[in-house]
Amino acid sequence: MKLQRHGAIAALAITATLAMAACGSDNTGSGDSKAAAKAPSTDCAKGSLTSQGSTAQKNAMDQWIKAYQQKCSGAQITYDGTGSGAGVQAFTSGTADFAGSDSALKDGAEQTGADKRCKGGEALDLPMVTGPIAVVYNIGDVKGLQFKPATLAKIFAGKIKTWNDPAIKADNPSAKLPSTPIQPVHRADASGTSDNFTKYLSKTAAADWTYDHAKEWKAxxxxxxxxxxxxxxxxxxxxxxxxxxxxxxATTNGLNMAKIYNGAGAYTELTAEAAGKTVDGAKVVGQGDNLKLDIDYNTKVAGAYPIVLVTYEIACSKGNAADKLPLLKSFLTYVSSDDGQAALTSQGYAPLPKSVQTKVQAAVKGLA
Structure with missing residues (x-):
């Protein structure tokens, strides 16, 4: 199915509120009253939940938890940004009641291992927020850079070693590029962001990126x-x-962000609307309530920014602990509600397309 998205509306909302975003570290998301999320309209539940995983969604999760606990005084929810890989491991081992991941569970051992945690059910991938991936750089006063996928693949594979390499010059003919050595920075921890970025390289520059995709950095x-x-x-x-x-x-830290060459043949700036055009082409490839999405990184839609990720919450369809289930359902109901999704714009994220949001809400309602 094609996702329905009101990209222009989301873009205006994010543009208007990004300046107030209180994100950028694991502690900032909960301290800005101006960016406070709307109080949840869902019914409250008592108890405690422990969760961890994706750092990409940590600022959003901090905001959601703050808003929920302000209304629901009998609830205690924690979320640690340990990385997607650690989150999946914690969920599978039973030390996290749910996990956050920037990638859906992989078919095979990862999905099977997580399913074993869910007695009588399966581990579901529930998309909650779209988060574009920026290519950021620091080379002094040089700004306004742009890259084709093959150039990025060569840089991160270590094949391009200096900023004045001919391939970078070809992408940026008017830039004054120094001979400074390039230092590509990658995630040290198992990360869904790494998985999505290397998946993009695998799909768009296979000749130059030979490491496939993975949460652990391979190059x-x-x-x-x-x-x-x-x-x-x-x-x-x-x-x-x-x-x-x-x-x-990237926005909160004031980093330089590059334009990226898309399948339509144009260098494209990262905006909410541009990222939304790519998400519009994603397909739900999971079965039933397992809502895995397949993103077309080679999208030929004009004006689309092609490097995006979708953050999932991983939870059991059945087999949740009886003392945890009411709060788990209540909190995830709020997270997937209109109020919860609207709170994302102040954090520099984009809300779910309505068609996917509706499916997520139905899946959360069915948790047992």
Whole structure:
């Protein structure tokens, strides 16, 4: 199915509110009253939930938790931004009541292992927020760079070593590029952001990116940094760096963001509307309430920004602990509600398309 999205409306909302975003570290999302999420309209539940995973959604999760707990005083919810890989492991081992991941569970061992946690059910991938991935860089006064997929693949594979390489010059004929060595920055932890970025490279520049895609960084060389905040800090403080980072972190930290060449044949700036055009072409490929999405990184839609990720909450369809289930359903009902999704715009994310939001709400209602 094609996703329905009101990209222009989301773009206006995000543009109007990005300046107030209080994100960029694991602690900032809960402290800005001006960016406070609307109080949840769902019924409250008592108890406690422990969760962890994706750092890309940490700022959104902090905002959601703050809003929910302000209304529902009998609830205690924690979310640690440990990375998507660690989140999936914690969920599978039973130490997290739900997990956040920037990638859906992989068919095979990962899905099977998570399913075993869910007695009588399966582990569901529930998309909650779209988060564009920015290509960020720091080479002094040089700004306005743009890249084709093959150039990015060569940079992150270690084949292009200096900023004045002919391939970068070809993408940026008017830029004054120095001979400074390039320092590609990648995630040190298992990350869904890495998985999505390398999936993009695999789909758009297979001849130059031979490492397939994975949550663990596979290419040699480069500099590793932990978490989205670690990547942002490294690029901001170190000349010669280039990295992939979530849009919310890149914006909050004032990083230079590159235009990316898309399947329509144009270098495209990262905006909410441009990212929304790519999400419009995604398809639901999971079965039943398992709402895995397949993103077309080669989209030929004019004006589409092609590097996007969708953050999922991973939860059991059945087999949830009886003392956890009421709060799990109540909280995820709020997260997927109009109020919860509207709160994302102040954090530099984009809400779910309505058609997917409706399916997520139905899946949450059926948790047992």
């Amino acid at each position: 040699p060389g480069g500099v590793a940094a932990k978490g989205s905040d670690g990547v942002s800090a490294k690029v901001k403080s170190t000349a010669g760096t280039i990295a992939y980072d979530e849009w919310s972190y």
